[in-house]
Amino acid sequence: MTITQLKYTLAVAEYKNFTVAAEHCFVTQPTLSMQIQKLEDELDAKIFNRSKKPIELTEVGKKIIEQAKVIVDESNRIVDIVHQQKGYIGGEFKLGIIPTIMPTLLPMFLKTFNRNYPKVKLIIEELTTEEIVRKLTDGHIDAAIAATPLENEAIKERVLYYEPFVGLIPEEHRLYEQRKIKVDDLEVDDILLLEDGHCFKDSVINLCRTNKTNSKQHFQLESGSFDTLIKLSKDGLGMTLLPYLNTLDLNENEKSFLREFETPPPAREVSLIYHKSQLKMQLIEALKSTIDSVIRGAIAFSDVEIISPLQKN
Structure with missing residues (x-):
């Protein structure tokens, strides 16, 4: 039994296809199949039911896969332990970031x-919070940047900054004349929202959840882009809410439509998150210290009310 055989087996379990698994393992399909067959012969057990399409794990195969994950993860940590002991900051580091950040x-x-860490190969992927949690759990990424708290005991959260919500309100809107807006002023049906899957949308809905609506809006729109929401709002189709950093690059005309909230403003907590078993701590510390150094000049808010991205019933 070898680590390589276990890695090939895990790939087939994930992709449910020998050809696709071989592509992701950068080997030929016959090589991968042969190694898995050797493992099954050694164990005298069938891991996969190959007659099913897509391929399914056998009952014993499910147990083998769970143990294989532990073994492969621990084998990968040997290099991490050596790097940590030497204080070496380098190698591959996979980072997920949610789309609104x-x-x-x-x-x-x-x-x-x-510039500061030229020996690090940073691999960055845009992922939803749900995808991030799954990939952290499966060991497919090392860390992520997301809105928190997530209330997941397996994931550690290191707060990077608190980002207030800001209203973008067109001239025709009932709140345009107010210098500052209140949470109680908001009506969820009156706000242009991001589409499902964005935790910022969930935070906005949680913010407005207790408010009654008298909206007479004749359409409902959800977009995957803040730029689209900004353009529609400027055209008088409704107000929207933006994270503070998204307002910095607006032109002067667009900034005239911005309205801050009364203190304490609603805000999202943005954190660097990673699995509790993560050992690449020297890389995580390097990433956090870098972000801390650049964000400090952009956001200096402390008196805020954190709005959770978790959906409420």
Whole structure:
């Protein structure tokens, strides 16, 4: 039994297809199949039911896969332990970032991080919070940047900053004349929202959950882009809420439509998160210190009310 055989087996279990698994393992399909067959012969047990389409795990196969994950994860940590002992900051580091944070935060720290840590190969992927939690659990990414708290005991959260919500209100809107807006002023049916899957949408809905609505809006729109929401709002089709960093690049005309909340403003908590068993702590500390250094000049809010991204019943 070898680590390589276990890795091939895990790939087939994940992709449910020998050809696709071989592509992700960068080997030929016959090589992968042969190694898995050797493992099954050694164990005298069938891991996969190959007659099913897609391929399914046998009952004993499910138990083997669970143990294989533990063994492969622990084998990967040997290199991490050596790097940590030496204080070496380098190697591959896989980072997930949610879509509503990536466009604003990534340009702020990426160049600085690359300059300070040239031996690190940072692999960045835009993922939803749900995808991030799954990939952290499965060991497919090392860390992520997301809105918190997530209330997941297996995941550690290191707060990076608190980002207030800001209203973007067109001239025709009932709240336009107010210098500052209140949470009680909001009506969820009166707000242009991001589409499902974005935790910022969930935070906005949680913020407005107790408010009654008298909206006479004749349409409902959900978009995957803050840029689209900004354009529609400017055209008088409704107000929207933006994270503070998304307001910094607006032009002067667009900024005239911005309205801050009364103190304490609602805000989202943005954290660097990772699995509790993560050992690449020297890389995590390097990433956090880099983001801390660049974000400090952009956000200096402390008196805020954190709005959870978790959906409430």
